[in-house]
Amino acid sequence: MALLIAPEVEARVRHLEIPFDRHGIDRFGISQRALARFFTVLGWFYRRYFDVTVSGIEQVPMRGRAMLVGNHSGGVALDGAMVLASLFFDMDPPRLGQGMAEKFLNRVPFASTWTNRLGQLTGLPEHATALLESERLLMVFPEGARGTAKLYGDRNSLVEFGTGFVRLALRTRTPIIPFAFLGGGEAIPTVVNLVKLGHVFGMPYIPVTPWLVAIPRPVRLEIYYDAPILLEGTGNEEDEVILGHVDRIKHRIGALIEAGASIRRGRGEAVR
Amino acid sequence: MKVLVTGIAGKIGRVVALRLRAGGHDVIGIDRRGWPNAPPEIELHQLDIRKRAAEDVFRTGRPDAVVHMATVTHLTARSADRDRINLHGTRAVWEHCHLYGVERAVFVGRHTYYGADHDAPLYHREDDPPMAMTSFPELADLVAADLYAGSALWRMASIDTAVLRICYTLGPSRTGTLAQFLRGPRVPTLLGFDPLFQFLHEADAADAIVLALERGLRGVYNVAGPEPVPLSLLIQLCGRTQFPIPEPLFRLLLGRFGLPRLPPGALKHVKYPVVIDASAFRAATGYQHERDADSTAREFRDAPEGLVD
Numbered sequence: 001m002a003l004l005i006a007p008e009v010e011a012r013v014r015h016l017e018i019p020f021d022r023h024g025i026d027r028f029g030i031s032q033r034a035l036a037r038f039f040t041v042l043g044w045f046y047r048r049y050f051d052v053t054v055s056g057i058e059q060v061p062m063r064g065r066a067m068l069v070g071n072h073s074g075g076v077a078l079d080g081a082m083v084l085a086s087l088f089f090d091m092d093p094p095r096l097g098q099g100m101a102e103k104f105l106n107r108v109p110f111a112s113t114w115t116n117r118l119g120q121l122t123g124l125p126e127h128a129t130a131l132l133e134s135e136r137l138l139m140v141f142p143e144g145a146r147g148t149a150k151l152y153g154d155r156n157s158l159v160e161f162g163t164g165f166v167r168l169a170l171r172t173r174t175p176i177i178p179f180a181f182l183g184g185g186e187a188i189p190t191v192v193n194l195v196k197l198g199h200v201f202g203m204p205y206i207p208v209t210p211w212l213v214a215i216p217r218p219v220r221l222e223i224y225y226d227a228p229i230l231l232e233g234t235g236n237e238e239d240e241v242i243l244g245h246v247d248r249i250k251h252r253i254g255a256l257i258e259a260g261a262s263i264r265r266g267r268g269e270a271v272r
Numbered sequence: 273m274k275v276l277v278t279g280i281a282g283k284i285g286r287v288v289a290l291r292l293r294a295g296g297h298d299v300i301g302i303d304r305r306g307w308p309n310a311p312p313e314i315e316l317h318q319l320d321i322r323k324r325a326a327e328d329v330f331r332t333g334r335p336d337a338v339v340h341m342a343t344v345t346h347l348t349a350r351s352a353d354r355d356r357i358n359l360h361g362t363r364a365v366w367e368h369c370h371l372y373g374v375e376r377a378v379f380v381g382r383h384t385y386y387g388a389d390h391d392a393p394l395y396h397r398e399d400d401p402p403m404a405m406t407s408f409p410e411l412a413d414l415v416a417a418d419l420y421a422g423s424a425l426w427r428m429a430s431i432d433t434a435v436l437r438i439c440y441t442l443g444p445s446r447t448g449t450l451a452q453f454l455r456g457p458r459v460p461t462l463l464g465f466d467p468l469f470q471f472l473h474e475a476d477a478a479d480a481i482v483l484a485l486e487r488g489l490r491g492v493y494n495v496a497g498p499e500p501v502p503l504s505l506l507i508q509l510c511g512r513t514q515f516p517i518p519e520p521l522f523r524l525l526l527g528r529f530g531l532p533r534l535p536p537g538a539l540k541h542v543k544y545p546v547v548i549d550a551s552a553f554r555a556a557t558g559y560q561h562e563r564d565a566d567s568t569a570r571e572f573r574d575a576p577e578g579l580v581d
Binding site: 023025026028029031103107108110116117122124126127130 | 499
């Protein structure tokens with residue numbers, strides 16, 4: 001067994017539908033070995049550290065292009081990581097979600113290599129299109145960095161959505177699977193974001209928690225996947241049409257969050 | 273066809289010339305460098321493409337087609353002379369083509385045209401703009417020559433001009449930009465960065481050039497072969513040792529301890545990938561490369577030093 005690679009994770013990596021070459025690398029630079037190492041570590045967080053409940057995973061297509069669209073929750077990429085873990089550990093055969101990484105990450109040593117080896121390419125429309133045309137599973141957070149910057153009090157709200165994902169889904173005829181992620185705000189309750197200090201380090205901001213650094217607490221997390229939506233159109237529609245689609249999807253995600261949050265309140269977890 | 277090849281003495285130029293001969297074409301060559309032991313049926317002129325004598329070759333030889341490969345590749349050679357060869361040489365060649373009734377002309381360019389940066393996409397298509405002109409001025413004259421040749425498509429519409437942007441080439445000749453970078457036993461990389469590198473066997477590159485010429489291809493096309501591989505894997509396949517250097521020390525260490533020299537702008541080409549989408553060329557010509565990444569790297573690794581003169 002190679003360092004930090006669990007045999008069962010390695011076996012799941014081999015069952016991914018991605019065409020790897022004989023060196024275990026795909027045409028976008030994804031590496032089987034890097035995936036095995038990443039999911040071995042992530043699996044511990046997913047199964048042991050956090051208490052993650054997933055519902056509706058059967059809504060995610062078993063193969064072919066699809067776009068997961070959901071809310072940001074938590075000051076760092078905890079939401080994305082847990083969604084990747086659910087797709088990898090709770091689907092059979094597993095699938096690799098491919099998120100769109102913040103541009104600054106590609107400038108940071110090691111973060112650049114790791115995001116690329118794990119298929120989390122720099123967030124560019126060209127990359128999103130190329131991945132969907134290669135029948136991959138794209139993970140999109142239309143709130144962008146505005147979404148990860150949510151403070152604790154706003155953790156179950158949605159900020160403004162970008163519209164690019166709808167045009168992309170129309171152009172590439174890709175089904176959209178809305179999802180909601182809950183609990184990120186409790187795991188990493190951001191009190192304040194240090195924007196200027198972040199810029200010094202080339203990051204959009206640095207989140208600060210009551211215990212200063214953004215180390216997540218071992219809390220309960222929930223992921224809800226909803227039924228796929230296949231939009232009809234060409235992607236060249238007027239803004240009003242596109243905004244209508246965006247609002248509809250945002251509303252679906254908002255409803256998922258509200259339903260989840262009321263269950264959490266019922267358990268007395270979300271203290272306001 | 274009677275084909276004039278500029279830069280015929282280079283590694284790919286020679287292979288192109290031999291392939292053309294094997295295909296039954298007459299070959300004339302121009303190069304400032306010599307080609308000792310060239311086949312006698314190839315008519316060689318050792319001169320500069322920008323000189324009057326080069327025009328005489330067009331006038332008296334009357335070629336039907338031209339393959340223009342006389343551009344300076346060595347990224348270490350930064351001089352006014354280099355600008356003149358790449359841009360003024362290209363201009364001279366197309367003007368002669370126009371004046372002396374050449375029907376087909378192929379410009380052999382490079383995929384580094386697109387440049388490398390942290391927010392540049394993988395798989396550049398032909399209409400992507402050149403990105404790295406400001407950060408890599410050493411590339412600017414090659415970009416200009418590429419665009420100049422491309423503009424011949426409308427300025428000199430009677431010539432079927434093909435601009436080929438070919439990815440790095442590698443092979444037993446051990447010459448070229450990538451081969452120079454990989455030459456020593458230790459290859460410097462930037463600590464924490466491992467970009468994808470796209471390369472093609474030099475004989476496959478020559479095949480692509482000949483194919484473009486024979487098909488009378490018109491337009492701008494990316495040319496690539498096997499899927500790109502991470503630089504770390506390429507270094508391993510070439511039997512070299514990766515020597516990761518933290519970025520602040522990188523410039524300080526280059527050119528010392530047996531590490532290759534690189535111009536400052538080349539840093540981004542070691543840090544970020546330049547990867548092209550070559551599907552349009554394959555669709556237009558039916559091109560298929562013969563050698564995969566592994567065997568290309570192996571041939572480079574196992575070739576004796578200084579195979580080409």
